[in-house]
Amino acid sequence: MMIRAIGAILMGAALLSGQGLNPKKLGEPPTDTWPTYNGDYSGRRFSPLSDVNTKNVQALTLAWVYDTTSATGTLGGVIKSTPLMVNGVLYFSIPDYVFAVDARSGHEIWHFKWASKGGWHLGNRGVGMHGSTLYVETPDCNVVALNSNDGSELWHKSICDLNEYYTATAAPIVIGDHVIIGISGDDLDIPGYLESLDPVSGEVQWRWNTVPKPGEPGSETWPSADAMAHGGGMTWVPSTYDPELKLLYLGTGNPQPVIAGKARQGANLYTESIVALHIDDGKLAWYFQASPHDTHDWDAVETPVLFDGEINGSPRKLLAQASRNGYFFVLDRTTGKDMTTSQFVKTNWSKGVNDIGQPIPNPAKEPQVDGALVSPNQGGAANWPPPSFDPQTNLFYVNASHAFSEYYIFDNNSKPEGWGGNDRGGGGKSMLQAIDYRTGKIQWSHEWSTGGARSGVLTTAGGLVFTGDPSENFVALDAQSGSALWHANLGATVSNGPITYSLDGTQYVIAGAGPNLFGFVMLARQ
Amino acid sequence: MQLLLKTTAGLAICAATVWAQQPAPSLPDAPGRDTVQQVCSACHPATVVLGKGRTRDEWSQTVSSMISRGAKGTPADFATITDYLAKNIGPGYKSAPGSARHAGGLAAGPTDRQVVDESAASRGAVLYQGRCESCHGALARGGSGPDLVRSGVVLHDLYGKQLTPYLKTRHPAVPGLQGLTDDQIADLSHYLHKQVDDTLRSGPYTKVINVLTGNAEAGKAYFDGAGKCSSCHSASGDLAHIAERYDAPTLQQRMLFPRVPAPGRGRMKAEKPVMVKVTADGQTESGTLVRMDDFEVALRDEQGVFHAWKRTPTMQVTVDDPYKAHDDLLEEITDSDIHNLVAYLETMK
Numbered sequence: 001m002m003i004r005a006i007g008a009i010l011m012g013a014a015l016l017s018g019q020g021l022n023p024k025k026l027g028e029p030p031t032d033t034w035p036t037y038n039g040d041y042s043g044r045r046f047s048p049l050s051d052v053n054t055k056n057v058q059a060l061t062l063a064w065v066y067d068t069t070s071a072t073g074t075l076g077g078v079i080k081s082t083p084l085m086v087n088g089v090l091y092f093s094i095p096d097y098v099f100a101v102d103a104r105s106g107h108e109i110w111h112f113k114w115a116s117k118g119g120w121h122l123g124n125r126g127v128g129m130h131g132s133t134l135y136v137e138t139p140d141c142n143v144v145a146l147n148s149n150d151g152s153e154l155w156h157k158s159i160c161d162l163n164e165y166y167t168a169t170a171a172p173i174v175i176g177d178h179v180i181i182g183i184s185g186d187d188l189d190i191p192g193y194l195e196s197l198d199p200v201s202g203e204v205q206w207r208w209n210t211v212p213k214p215g216e217p218g219s220e221t222w223p224s225a226d227a228m229a230h231g232g233g234m235t236w237v238p239s240t241y242d243p244e245l246k247l248l249y250l251g252t253g254n255p256q257p258v259i260a261g262k263a264r265q266g267a268n269l270y271t272e273s274i275v276a277l278h279i280d281d282g283k284l285a286w287y288f289q290a291s292p293h294d295t296h297d298w299d300a301v302e303t304p305v306l307f308d309g310e311i312n313g314s315p316r317k318l319l320a321q322a323s324r325n326g327y328f329f330v331l332d333r334t335t336g337k338d339m340t341t342s343q344f345v346k347t348n349w350s351k352g353v354n355d356i357g358q359p360i361p362n363p364a365k366e367p368q369v370d371g372a373l374v375s376p377n378q379g380g381a382a383n384w385p386p387p388s389f390d391p392q393t394n395l396f397y398v399n400a401s402h403a404f405s406e407y408y409i410f411d412n413n414s415k416p417e418g419w420g421g422n423d424r425g426g427g428g429k430s431m432l433q434a435i436d437y438r439t440g441k442i443q444w445s446h447e448w449s450t451g452g453a454r455s456g457v458l459t460t461a462g463g464l465v466f467t468g469d470p471s472e473n474f475v476a477l478d479a480q481s482g483s484a485l486w487h488a489n490l491g492a493t494v495s496n497g498p499i500t501y502s503l504d505g506t507q508y509v510i511a512g513a514g515p516n517l518f519g520f521v522m523l524a525r526q
Numbered sequence: 527m528q529l530l531l532k533t534t535a536g537l538a539i540c541a542a543t544v545w546a547q548q549p550a551p552s553l554p555d556a557p558g559r560d561t562v563q564q565v566c567s568a569c570h571p572a573t574v575v576l577g578k579g580r581t582r583d584e585w586s587q588t589v590s591s592m593i594s595r596g597a598k599g600t601p602a603d604f605a606t607i608t609d610y611l612a613k614n615i616g617p618g619y620k621s622a623p624g625s626a627r628h629a630g631g632l633a634a635g636p637t638d639r640q641v642v643d644e645s646a647a648s649r650g651a652v653l654y655q656g657r658c659e660s661c662h663g664a665l666a667r668g669g670s671g672p673d674l675v676r677s678g679v680v681l682h683d684l685y686g687k688q689l690t691p692y693l694k695t696r697h698p699a700v701p702g703l704q705g706l707t708d709d710q711i712a713d714l715s716h717y718l719h720k721q722v723d724d725t726l727r728s729g730p731y732t733k734v735i736n737v738l739t740g741n742a743e744a745g746k747a748y749f750d751g752a753g754k755c756s757s758c759h760s761a762s763g764d765l766a767h768i769a770e771r772y773d774a775p776t777l778q779q780r781m782l783f784p785r786v787p788a789p790g791r792g793r794m795k796a797e798k799p800v801m802v803k804v805t806a807d808g809q810t811e812s813g814t815l816v817r818m819d820d821f822e823v824a825l826r827d828e829q830g831v832f833h834a835w836k837r838t839p840t841m842q843v844t845v846d847d848p849y850k851a852h853d854d855l856l857e858e859i860t861d862s863d864i865h866n867l868v869a870y871l872e873t874m875k
Contacts, residue, residue, distance in 0.1 A: 118637035418725035471819035
């Protein structure tokens with residue numbers, strides 16, 4: 001109660017001083033603000049800004065660099081978070097740290113350090129903002145509320161059990177008076193969930209469990225209560241949201257045990273699924289499972305991107321995902337019905353697609369004691385780096401990978417736990433795919449010269465696609481043709497989703513690469 | 527040390543707290559350090575490698591797994607990294623204060639996680655077999671009684687501190703367990719935490735069991751026929767005694783993914799470089815490829831001189847990748863072809 005009261009006072013004070021996030025900004029296409037992980041709730045990562053465009057992008061140049069190691073020392077985290085930009089300040093994170101940086105000049109305003117009790121320091125996707133409060137998740141299973149003016153802690157709250165090998169990486173998403181938090185962990189078999197918290201008190205408003213309890217719908221896809229209680233389905237990546245349907249769209253993680261699935265026969269709902277949840281109570285509206293009974297660690301957590309379009313001449317509210325398993329799904333987001341299923345890179349693990357649009361796993365391509373050659377490899381055809389949808393070209397852009405590996409079972413006991421297997425091998429090709437959502441076909445493919453790391457994608461009304469290549473370049477491509485128009489070597493692969501915003505009539509383009517955040521502007525107008 | 531661990535669990539927790547306040551850890555200063563720093567820190571703090579000492583084989587598997595997750599470097603880089611890790615952070619490595627899980631990464635779970643005392647765990651194993659196994663199973667994964675690897679009591683336990691009150695007051699077999707001493711319960715605690723550690727992905731269940739399931743004769747037929755392996759290799763030439771140099775899982779990996787340093791016995795062979803020829807403005811240079819992206823191509827010529835060009839539509843770039851045939855094979859080869867080929871390679875002793 002005390003926390004709630006203090007929080008309310010602080011929030012009130014901040015709103016009076018005009019430094020908080022105007023909630024209206026969350027419903028608009030991002031221009032002078034980037035108020036949430038994806039810029040807006042749709043997950044399109046499309047900016048209506050066009051000052052920087054196909055004609056003048058060659059004059060885009062570096063304005064500033066912020067080096068996080070100036071705050072963290074030699075530890076050297078990697079920026080995987082998408083920054084928010086509110087009232088001229090960028091807010092972003094790496095595990096255990098939050099930074100506030102001047103969006104015009106890259107100078108640090110403050111940074112916050114969390115005293116960690118452990119957890120998997122894999123990455124942090126960013127912060128959420130409500131009024132003048134920032135929310136960040138920590139690897140040791142806490143959500144921390146900060147005063148955005150000075151980075152001071154308002155409160156923190158445990159959101160998962162570190163001892164059971166949960167951890168937390170997701171960016172909280174603020175929708176009205178809900179702070180949506182996801183949890184992570186892939187080591188010892190645990191069930192996944194998504195929670196909605198009160199923005200002021202941090203109290204749980206609702207929880208949705210990825211894996212059902214015995215007797216609930218979906219439980220028939222598991223062999224036992226024990227398998228369900230340890231069934232995985234983490235909520236690694238932030239959700240998207242349709243304010244008209246009041247539905248939250250979430251991609252869920254892999255079932256557990258991850259590779260050795262002998263003791264979890266069945267489809268394992270609702271792991272590796274796209275689910276729609278009612279924002280008010282977290283109840284399931286519909287689901288579509290991308291990989292039934294997966295044994296390859298192919299989370300279906302990739303951003304479910306929302307846009308309106310036409311299918312066979314009829315207007316539809318749509319959702320598209322380029323999933324880690326190599327399939328591109330277009331769903332009607334009102335009903336969850338599949339419109340199109342296609343491969344966005346060639347894969348070898350399925351026997352085709354069933355009548356509801358799901359790939360049919362080939363049991364021979366499950367991990368084997370003597371190895372099974374599978375494509376995609378564990379890294380996936382796509383992974384968490386955010387894709388983009390451009391309503392001007394009607395194309396969906398995703399950095400993809402075509403690679404093989406051998407999947408092995410290491411633990412051949414009747415009840416494998418933890419991993420009990422893994423894949424080995426690697427290499428492969430990387431490419432930026434532009435996908436026509438109406439057909440699921442590749443409109444163009446820009447293959448990079450080497451395989452390797454993947455970067456997030458941003459599209460703009462300037463006809464541009466911004467992303468990173470595996471050779472440490474930040475690249476702008478022509479959204480229509482896929483030809484590269486501009487690049488800059490950032491010394492590390494672009495490690496987050498780039499963003500753009502306009503301040504004082506200047507359009508900035510921001511990308512993180514390794515421990516550094518870079519700000520680009522037009523040196524000269526053309 | 528054993529006694530200390532058993533009787534001063536409280537102190538151990540305090541020590542972990544003190545560690546967290548010490549300055550950030552750094553990688554041991556030894557050859558290869560810069561490569562580790564450069565390649566690994568592209569995705570995670572390089573210091574995560576300080577979390578746990580591993581054998582060469584385990585490090586090799588870790589590196590291989592990182593490559594499949596997108597780690598970027600040359601084969602020589604990965605060989606250097608494996609070598610650095612094996613030499614400097616081997617099984618006897620003691621985590622530096624403030625390093626390990628605090629730096630995060632490879633090791634999940636709490637920083638103050640129980641450090642298993644192997645001899646206590648061995649004593650605990652005897653106790654477990656006598657008192658617990660009939661209900662909780664040979665691997666502690668449950669039987670008529672609950673799974674203890676996934677048990678909340680075990681996972682929250684530190685050196686028997688939580689296990690003791692549970693076994694003495696709440697366990698269904700309480701009267702029979704009251705005779706257990708605190709030392710015995712601490713031994714059991716070490717045994718159970720060892721089962722948890724073994725189940726985590728750095729545990730012993732990270733080894734290929736057996737890939738020799740194919741037919742060597744069919745493998746030879748594929749080698750000489752459809753696989754076209756014999757157009758570059760021969761059993762009596764370059765591959766003579768190959769099975770003495772590599773174990774079967776390594777043979778399988780190197781055959782499929784020759785760019786990736788594979789785990790197993792034997793040192794890495796020198797990798798074949800990718801060659802490149804560039805013709806621009808009527809002049810041709812050739813040498814080993816240094817880098818190529820959409821915008822630039824660079825090579826090192828026979829004299830060791832570095833050359834680089836901005837890529838233009840008019841220039842000609844010809845890449846000769848010695849492993850291209852292996853890449854192409856991945857698109858066609860079947861699992862039974864693979865198993866037969868490995869069986870054939872295994873005959874080359």
